[in-house]
Amino acid sequence: MLWVDKHRPRALDKVIVHEEIAQNLKMLVSEQDCPHLLFYGPTGSGRKTLVMALLKQMFGTSAEKVKLENKNWKIDTGTRTIEVELTTLSSTNHVELNPSDAGFQDRYVVQEIIKEMAKSRPIDAKGKKGFKVLVLNEVDKLSREAQHSLRRTMEKYSSSCRLILCCSSSSKVTEAVRSRCLNIRVNAPTNDQIIRVLEFIAKKEKLQLPSTLAARIAVQSNRSLRKAILSFETCKVQNYPFTDDQVVPPMDWEQYVCEIVSDIMKEQSPKRLFLVRGKLYELLINCIPPGFILKNLLSELLKKLDDELKHEVCHWAAHYEHRMQLGQKAIFHLEAFVAKFMSIYKEFLIATFG
CATH class of the missing domain: 1.20.272.10 (Zinc Finger, Delta Prime; domain 3)
Incomplete structure (x- = not known):
């Protein structure tokens, strides 16, 4: 398993880079409910880690028992029937997908597929959390028509469904969708924060990491934590023990x-x-x-x-x-x-x- 997945924080209490956001999210779900959420920030900033930790906080270890499926959906548009294939990652309580993968058919994905998912409550609806969570990635790449459909879905099925939206730029998400979500800005980590994470991983892996090498990896990563961890693992594969002047290879x-x-x-x-x-x-x-x-x-x-x-x-x-x-x-x-x-x-x- 890659270090970027192996050492990913599994709980909000374990988050290293965005501790303040993690604690706020923990308080947010302590009331046994939460609003629709929009996480936005650059790639490699830690959005996915926060979402996964939040799901575990809400639903416990069942949120980690996921299955990957390639599903074919037949959608009746009125004049014709179209087929859309999408990859979904799902557990008992949540479904994760990327509707923009459907290209110009993203409107039908939002109108029909997400609507169908949002209609059904989870199996354990008798518990305190009688709703399902839909995690939608790259919502900033959705067409305007798809985003308008998304707004109607959010309103109609709010009693049985919560949406967690992820994107790089909130400016490309319509105001109607943004206004119906709690917006959470996930900043790119600073070089010092990246160094802290690299030192944490080195300690877990029982490695001696020179401070100069950690600093160069952080600078070369251009504030992408994922890229920094991948580069660190590449350095380990190419040469260990590490040296102060070791070259950090590009991707x-x-x-x-x-x-x-x-x-x-x-x-x-x-x-x-x-x-x-x-x-x-x-x-x-x-x-x-x-x-x-x-x-x-x-x-x-x-x-x-x-x-x-x-x-x-x-x-x-x-x-x-x-x-x-x-x-x-x-x-x-x-x-x-x-x-x-x-x-x-x-x-x-x-x-x-x-």
Whole structure:
């Protein structure tokens, strides 16, 4: 088991990074009920850990007895019947899913599937908590229509269902949904907090962790606790005992992005663009989020550019990031950004060197 899962806090009392939020959540559910919740914050900040600990606080160890299912749902839209396949993680008292995985059919997922789940009370409804919890991930990626349907579901089935919504940016969630939830901001951990977690894991694993190495892992993680723990485990696999000057290796996909940037800088042509497209596809099919790919592409490209080009490249990166959020096929917008960059860079080279 990866350390990021092995050493994940299982209870609110065990949370290291967001102790204040954990204690507030503990008081919140002590009344045997809770409102709809919206957790928002950057990836790797600890949202999932808080949600899992909260579920255990509410329902006890039964919340940890989960099963993973791939379900096919047939939904009658009135004019036709569509099939949607979704992966769900469920226990007796809760169901977790990602409705945005259904793409442009997310509206039907919210309208029908979630409605069906929300109708049924849990088996032990005679107890104090006669409601089921639906955990919905990446709600900021849902279409407007899906979010409007979600609002109606929250209102109609509030007696038998509580929603826990998770997202990176609350600004992309409609005001109607946000206003019906208790909003909880989960900040990215500071470097000092990340170092504390790394030292905690090192103690559990009976490892000697040099403070300088812990500090470099924290800095390189860019305030992502998940990334820091994964990097720490990679360092252990590559070389132990640790040394003060040990190199912290980048993630495999980050290294691959660096290779793509090298390809782009070496040649700007349709043939090279076709090659880069294939590599971008490789990242996408390995489940690397397109936003991460674009952000890292931009970061690596900026390291190789003169100051006069940086502003224009950042402008176009923001342009295609916005279009990517509105569209369905991320590869189109990633490739368009690369093509635009090649055009800008080639013009710059011609103007500079003739």
